[in-house]
Amino acid sequence: MERESQNGEYDGSVMTEEQMEILRKQIAIYVVISNNLRLLHHSLSSFNPLSSGMNQTGLGNFDQMVASSSGHRMSTRQRWNPTSTQLKILERIYEERRGTPDPRRVREIAKELSEHGQITEKNVYNWFQNRRARSKRKQPQTTTTMAGQADDAAVATEDEEERRSCEVSGGFESYDHILFPTPDLGNIFIH
Amino acid sequence: MERESQNGEYDGSVMTEEQMEILRKQIAIYVVISNNLRLLHHSLSSFNPLSSGMNQTGLGNFDQMVASSSGHRMSTRQRWNPTSTQLKILERIYEERRGTPDPRRVREIAKELSEHGQITEKNVYNWFQNRRARSKRKQPQTTTTMAGQADDAAVATEDEEERRSCEVSGGFESYDHILFPTPDLGNIFIH
DNA sequence: GGAGTATGAATGAAAG
DNA sequence: CTTTCATTCATACTCC
Numbered sequence: 001m002e003r004e005s006q007n008g009e010y011d012g013s014v015m016t017e018e019q020m021e022i023l024r025k026q027i028a029i030y031v032v033i034s035n036n037l038r039l040l041h042h043s044l045s046s047f048n049p050l051s052s053g054m055n056q057t058g059l060g061n062f063d064q065m066v067a068s069s070s071g072h073r074m075s076t077r078q079r080w081n082p083t084s085t086q087l088k089i090l091e092r093i094y095e096e097r098r099g100t101p102d103p104r105r106v107r108e109i110a111k112e113l114s115e116h117g118q119i120t121e122k123n124v125y126n127w128f129q130n131r132r133a134r135s136k137r138k139q140p141q142t143t144t145t146m147a148g149q150a151d152d153a154a155v156a157t158e159d160e161e162e163r164r165s166c167e168v169s170g171g172f173e174s175y176d177h178i179l180f181p182t183p184d185l186g187n188i189f190i191h
Numbered sequence: 192m193e194r195e196s197q198n199g200e201y202d203g204s205v206m207t208e209e210q211m212e213i214l215r216k217q218i219a220i221y222v223v224i225s226n227n228l229r230l231l232h233h234s235l236s237s238f239n240p241l242s243s244g245m246n247q248t249g250l251g252n253f254d255q256m257v258a259s260s261s262g263h264r265m266s267t268r269q270r271w272n273p274t275s276t277q278l279k280i281l282e283r284i285y286e287e288r289r290g291t292p293d294p295r296r297v298r299e300i301a302k303e304l305s306e307h308g309q310i311t312e313k314n315v316y317n318w319f320q321n322r323r324a325r326s327k328r329k330q331p332q333t334t335t336t337m338a339g340q341a342d343d344a345a346v347a348t349e350d351e352e353e354r355r356s357c358e359v360s361g362g363f364e365s366y367d368h369i370l371f372p373t374p375d376l377g378n379i380f381i382h
Numbered sequence: 383g384g385a386g387t388a389t390g391a392a393t394g395a396a397a398g
Numbered sequence: 399c400t401t402t403c404a405t406t407c408a409t410a411c412t413c414c
Contacts, residue, residue, distance in 0.1 A: 078405085079393085079394055079395075079404090079405070079406090080394065080395090081393090081394080082394095122395085123394080123395090126394060126395055126396085127393095127394080129395090129399075129400095130393070130394070130395085132399085133399075133400065133401085134392095134393085136400095137400095270389090270390055270391075270408085270409060270410075271390065271391090272389085272390080272410080273390095292401090292402080294400085294401070294402095313391085314390080314391090317389095317390060317391055317392090318389095318390080320390095320391090320402080320403085321389065321390065321391085323402090323403085324402095324403070324404070324405090325388095325389080327403090328404090
């Protein structure tokens with residue numbers, strides 16, 4: 001991209017709607033990318049606990065954010081925490097049968113998941129309990145539109161409820177050229 | 192993203208140091224990219240305020256993140272922070288019904304408080320949760336100097352097999368709150 | 383500008 | 399099942 005946007009150099013010109021749309025899409029993509037990277041990095045950390053010994057340093061913020069999962073802070077783990085593999089399996093099972101956990105099924109699941117780390121039936125049971133309970137409360141998550149108008153510090157943020165699923169991540173592959181660009185940040189913006 | 196097989200088969204294979212290093216670099220790059228995008232978007236917003244009508248494209252809401260700059264302080268606020276008015280009201284409500292986080296009244300409260308700034312039901316809910324939890328912790332441990340930081344009594348449970356996976360997921364639900372967040376997208380953007 | 387602290391948010395577990 | 403509690407993580411704010 002040849003615009004000098006990064007420097008805030010606009011020389012008077014303002015973006016067209018079309019350009020804005022492109023920008024929005026790019027931003028959207030980066031949101032997904034960033035998130036995926038975060039998750040990836042995160043899971044990698046758990047797969048390679050030895051890496052905690054190696055440089056937590058060097059990349060600053062991101063590492064810091066992720067580092068907490070591999071720091072030494074976890075010496076006092078008393079509460080079960082699913083491994084990434086376990087979580088993935090749990091999520092998948094949850095997707096299959098969104099219904100009742102089924103006491104018998106719980107046993108099976110626990111058995112299966114024990115292959116990937118310590119786990120008890122109770123853990124599985126609780127997980128499903130929480131999973132369902134919380135996914136239910138997430139619906140009315142209608143972000144209360146806030147009207148800026150206040151004495152204190154109102155923020156007039158337009159906020160419409162839009163619940164479209166991850167359609168963007170679907171067209172993810174076509175952005176490989178974005179995903180693995182040269183470190184030259186000047187070329188971030190395509191075209 | 193595709194490096195983890197569906198069945199969670201990972202056994203011995205772990206990233207090499209070199210691969211890790213590459214990953215780190217890529218992540219680092221995206222950290223910068225994201226940050227730049229955020230800044231860019233921020234400046235664009237001021238150029239084209241009309242964009243607010245379309246910005247809620249269903250992805251992480253950049254605007255939420257950016258919008259916070261119009262709050263109290265100039266600092267970009269990623270996480271919700273009650274305005275003084277909101278806090279005052281919250282405290283008052285808390286005093287009224289000390290033991291009741293108001294499962295159903297949360298909505299009312301959120302509605303009311305939205306008059307005084309950005310807020311979601313979740314924010315209100317969390318606030319009461321924390322308020323109660325922390326006011327309770329203060330009492331018994333009066334003058335416990337170290338307060339919440341020092342974890343007393345290291346339980347020192349079984350340490351073998353330290354699973355430090357956190358909220359990694361392969362599922363969708365798990366990061367719905369990131370992709371479709373309540374006004375807080377802080378996880379992605381680090382500063 | 384790095385350490386310490388206050389607090390918003392996430393979540394496993396348990397109570398109701 | 400629903401609601402609450404407890405613990406922990408992450409961040410922002412403050413102060414030196």
